Amino acid sequence: MSDRLSDVQFWNGLEEVPRGLGPTAVTIGNFDGVHLGHQQVLARLVAAAHGQAAADTGAETGAGAETGEQADDAAAAAPGEVPSRTQSPTQAHTQPRAQAVAITFDPHPLQVHRPEESPVMLTGTAEKVQRLTETGIDALLVLHYNLDLAGLTAEEFVKTYFVDTLHASVVVIGHDVRFGRGNSGNFETMVELGRRYGFTVLGVDDFALSGRSVAETERRCSSTWVREALEAGDVAAAAEVLGRPHAVLGEVVHGAARGRGLGFPTANLGGDSEGMIPADGVYAGWLVDAAGARWPAAISVGSNPTFHGVERVVESHVIDRPTEEVEDFDLYGQHVRVEFVQRLRGMVAYEGVPKLVEQMYQDVEQTREVLSRLPAE
Ligand SMILES: Cc1cc2nc3c(=O)[nH]c(=O)nc-3n(C[C@H](O)[C@H](O)[C@H](O)COP(=O)(O)O)c2cc1C
Numbered sequence: 113m114s115d116r117l118s119d120v121q122f123w124n125g126l127e128e129v130p131r132g133l134g135p136t137a138v139t140i141g142n143f144d145g146v147h148l149g150h151q152q153v154l155a156r157l158v159a160a161a162h163g164q165a166a167a168d169t170g171a172e173t174g175a176g177a178e179t180g181e182q183a184d185d186a187a188a189a190a191p192g193e194v195p196s197r198t199q200s201p202t203q204a205h206t207q208p209r210a211q212a213v214a215i216t217f218d219p220h221p222l223q224v225h226r227p228e229e230s231p232v233m234l235t236g237t238a239e240k241v242q243r244l245t246e247t248g249i250d251a252l253l254v255l256h257y258n259l260d261l262a263g264l265t266a267e268e269f270v271k272t273y274f275v276d277t278l279h280a281s282v283v284v285i286g287h288d289v290r291f292g293r294g295n296s297g298n299f300e301t302m303v304e305l306g307r308r309y310g311f312t313v314l315g316v317d318d319f320a321l322s323g324r325s326v327a328e329t330e331r332r333c334s335s336t337w338v339r340e341a342l343e344a345g346d347v348a349a350a351a352e353v354l355g356r357p358h359a360v361l362g363e364v365v366h367g368a369a370r371g372r373g374l375g376f377p378t379a380n381l382g383g384d385s386e387g388m389i390p391a392d393g394v395y396a397g398w399l400v401d402a403a404g405a406r407w408p409a410a411i412s413v414g415s416n417p418t419f420h421g422v423e424r425v426v427e428s429h430v431i432d433r434p435t436e437e438v439e440d441f442d443l444y445g446q447h448v449r450v451e452f453v454q455r456l457r458g459m460v461a462y463e464g465v466p467k468l469v470e471q472m473y474q475d476v477e478q479t480r481e482v483l484s485r486l487p488a489e
């Protein structure tokens with residue numbers, strides 16, 4: 113877990129929210145992937161809560177001036193009003209500081225309502241929690257999503273969670289928000305409930321990769337976009353929308369012990385790994401070991417068709433390590449993170465091992481090149 117996590121309060125269910133909480137700014141979402149669009153919303157939440165321009169929050173989203181304006185407005189607007197965009201930003205600084213609280217669901221509502229239609233989650237819950245806590249929020253409330261929760265009317269939901277428990281003074285949401293039984297609540301419902309219960313609603317526009325509101329020619333940052341990119345193996349596009357390389361996390365398990373014989377030992381992830389697995393193919397990326405060391409890696413995703421394998425495996429060959437002795441670099445049993453930077457090629461069923469090995473040398477060379485072109489961290 114990140115250093116930030118220690119500063120962020122983590123509430124697993126309503127029961128864990130401390131009684132007598134001061135005012136809060138609240139946002140709600142599934143936040144699958146915690147992509148740049150999510151990060152912008154969370155930056156606005158933090159800015160609204162702390163009464164300052166988003167650009168000053170220290171959040172890592174690079175939020176622009178427009179974000180700051182809207183967020184200032186939210187902090188300055190009277191309860192129950194949708195804030196205008198013309199108020200003086202200085203007004204915001206006179207407002208008391210509220211706590212920035214993000215609410216998210218676990219599991220994803222679709223997994224409860226229509227599991228057969230539910231998409232593969234981009235990240236596991238632990239990764240989502242970690243990413244959310246890195247955005248500058250003060251607290252994260254994870255709600256266990258079940259049919260009881262789904263059965264609350266829009267008003268019951270808002271009153272129970274936002275008003276009675278979190279004492280929300282500001283609610284930050286997208287214009288396409290849906291909440292309450294049968295998705296009956298929408299943005300206007302929230303504004304109306306804000307009037308009734310005394311909180312300001314700050315509507316945030318969809319964001320594009322530019323970090324600005326979506327223009328006609330642009331696509332909004334979305335979990336669907338990341339999912340499509342990964343399905344196509346375009347991990348570079350996924351990384352752009354996520355604002356970081358996409359990762360699959362898991363335990364290193366034993367494979368066929370063939371890799372060492374080829375001169376390319378590979379750390380194989382077990383079948384219960386977390387994070388969406390990109391399309392079959394070969395990728396340049398990183399393996400982060402249990403101690404947090406980042407190793408450059410040539411990554412293979414597929415069923416080893418050259419050897420007529422059937423099981424789909426994510427396996428990473430750490431480059432620039434002496435490969436003769438597997439024991440010199442023992443990753444078995446470690447929980448590692450495999451990060452995908454760029455696709456190199458598709459998976460090929462080679463006729464004969466020498467051809468595969470020749471290609472693997474080229475993959476490693478290309479991986480080295482790709483990673484060396486990345487800006488230094
Ligand atoms: C960079 C790289 C590229 C690979 N490309 C292919 C490929 O094109 N076709 C294939 O069948 N296997 C490919 N593999 C997977 C190897 O077949 C696999 O790593 C090897 O059989 C060892 O399996 P093991 O870890 O179970 O011992 C690739 C592996 C790496 C590291």
Ligand SMILES: Nc1ncnc2c1ncn2[C@@H]1O[C@H](COP(=O)(O)OP(=O)(O)O)[C@@H](O)[C@H]1O
Nearest residue numbers: 366367368369371372377378379430442443444
């Ligand atoms: N450069 C390396 N990259 C990846 N794993 C390595 C490397 N060097 C040694 N290892 C170790 O070797 C193991 C993989 O060896 P391999 O022969 O491919 O066996 P398996 O089929 O069990 O994956 C890894 O799990 C790790 O413990």
